[in-house]
Amino acid sequence: METKDIKHDEFVINVGPQHPSTHGVLRLELWLDGEDIIDSKPHLGYIHRGIEKMSEALGYKQFIYLTSRMDYLSAHISNQACSLAIEKGLQIEAPARAQVIRVLMAELTRLASHQLWWGALGLDLGAVSPFFYAFREREMILEIFEETCGSRLTMNYITPGGVVNDLHPDFVKKVKKLIEQLKGNLHEYYQLLTGNVILQARTRGVGKLTAEDAVSLGCTGPVARASGVKCDVRKLHPYDGYDKVEFEEVLNDKGDNFARYWLRIEEMKQSIYIIEQLIDNIPEGSYREKLKGVVKLPAGEYYQRVETARGELGVYIVSDGKKEPYRVRFRTPNFSNLNALRPMLKGAKIGDMVSMMATLDLIIPDIDR
Amino acid sequence: MQLSISLLEITRAIDSWLNSAFHPHVAYGIELVLAGVAVILLVVAMAILMVYAERKLAGFMQMRLGPMRVGKWGSMQAVADVMKLLLKECLVPTNSDKLMFRVAPFVVTIVSFMTLVPIAFAKGIQLWDINIGVFYITAVSSLSVIGILMAGWSSNNKYSLLGAMRSGAQIVSYELSGGLALIVVVMMSGTLSISGIVQAQADGWWVIKGHIPVIIAFVTFIITSTAELNRAPFDLAEAESELTAGYHTEYSGMQFAMFFLSEYTNMFVLSMVAATVFLGGWMPFHLAGLDGLNHFMDYIPGIVWFFGKTFFILFLIVWFRWTFPRLRIDQLLKLEWKYLLPVSIINVLFAAFIALMGWYL
């Protein structure tokens, strides 16, 4: 293993794999000079399950369920990406009702994910209370998921050709109630964290990422958008009828921790707006295109991009005409967003590391796959 | 009023009985032991109460109920936690400095118990009415940093060391403005003795009659005492998301409990000092010239006043903890050296001027 010269007063600490602020099993090797970080190096693989390899042994309808375990906070959206890629190969399109349901579920997922992020950010910065306020609405969303999909975290609800089940009869009512409550409660987010002097001092001007760096490092999602890079797949390559709804791609050009923080809060508002447009207009009709029991894609390659709560997820399927995919590759947003950590950490304080990792919103199973 | 007199009489009765039954030196020894036991019991009881209260308060601030399982309304939760900690094994890391590692929790705890000595709980209930009470408390409480540094260094853990160093820097810096805040009141009352300061507030608490300098000093003191306690938003020494648990990362069982206990003891002592110096200690709410009100207030016993004020300040500290995010180390030191210290120094000058002219009420 390569070793690095340790100068006289340098100090090497391992953050992780078991550490409260890494939110999982990421291991960061930090070179410190007192409180200042000189350099860092991520070590991955503590939760590597070989999803890409496992997918090669499973059928097209089966491997989708593994993807719920990648970014477990955007499970719906990962399933959606695989389903879209397979639909692309079969040259079918989900029915209109299924598409609307997918978008609704995806946006609810985004809301839930951003709420968890918001609470965990507070926790990382030492404020415990926001966590509970964030979980108040997140719990409602999970209950909605539970009713329709049957589970709360790894939903496995979106499938090639549509969705597995029809919506629960209470779905519309509950979502409307959620939206109403969320709109009333978003100002509490401001009072608890956004407006707090200490939070602003901890995040403003910290963890700068320029637009050029963000592009070069391959960052996507809120991380890149906070640096002013337009990269919302929902706008650039609309899928599942995202071109029919109105929403704004939120951008910020500051590129610091606070920009990323602010951007996610604004994204929550946009998600609410999307849900509001669709909730009263769910078309009637079938919710799933009937597919054969064993799906075979024609030989070729299919690439599908979607926007998860953390950025661009790419699903790359190579088929050789058999009933299993020949190669599946997931381009996960966190894997590239992690790149941004190293340049940011140089010269920062240990306390900054925590706020940077919090605003990058890293999900380690998504990095390792 | 009646209760405080009766408490005084009880202590006197015990004193005279011991002196008549034993040789005076033996009697003195027994009294010291009794006082020590009383202090430990008081501290442990209050720590348990405070842990419960804090968890409940935190629960209500976070829209949940807090502990609910052990006892009615979870009232025995803290007792159960203490029992658990008592029964756990105290692990000592292999490559640690074993003597220092074991001594450090005792140093921290003893120091925090020592600061309780000159506190006046009610009229006449005071272990040692020393004439330099305020000075004694500030001097002794700063010793706890030695125990923290010992713990951090001897653990042979990098997180512990970083935490201890942070704590050292923090406590040493914040002591300055804390001391200057106390000096404001010391100058106005003209004495360092705790009982003297309480007596000086017989016609009104300092925070009311001391004008702006005392209010500034009070706010400064609350901030600095939160920082000295290593509590949020200044809990950098044990910042759990950065340094896992800071200087007590390697401690377990009762050794950990002693750090915990000393943190809570320090919290009481500093709240008690704040209550005594700025809010009149056991002195009821008096306003000069309003005899009716003053007599009415005298019916509430001094010990109730004292603990009421203490818990008010404790509530403030708990409230900070569950509301604010944590500062970064450079921001923490900047707050002290660039804002609090200059303000305190100017405030002392201002207060000296007011004290000299006798402008306070």
Next chain:
Amino acid sequence: MTKEELKSYLEKTFPGMTQEENIDFPVLWVEKDQIFEVAKKLKEDEATKFDFLFDETAIDWQTHFEMVYHMTSTTYRHDLEIKVKLEDRDDAELPSVEPLWKAAEMYENEIYDLFGIRFSGHPHLRRIFMTNEWKGYPLRKDYQDDDVISL
């Protein structure tokens, strides 16, 4: 640039290179020694400006490897897929594109770790997922793990 414009541009700029088109992207086949120059040209040319490498991966076709680069331009929003064929499966090596896109550092680490393809010019190639002592490259089709218990 639209797909058609891009295709004619590629034909003009890189004569002799095979072009294909799949359902999503135009595909350009590049020789492994030329990949760095082609990528540099594509990134720095004002007309294309492929500044965003959004995916880089490999496929094991049992007889040979195929490197796949997906890139896009944040200015023009056109996408391109570049493919490189690596004939030598046992000693696969090709130039790294890390100097052009910093994102490639992690992608190439991953490919090195899971396929055993080496990248010359990469600043520090290391096994990021598996341990350093791990035998074999798991994403190869002929990978056998002796410790796996089949159910």
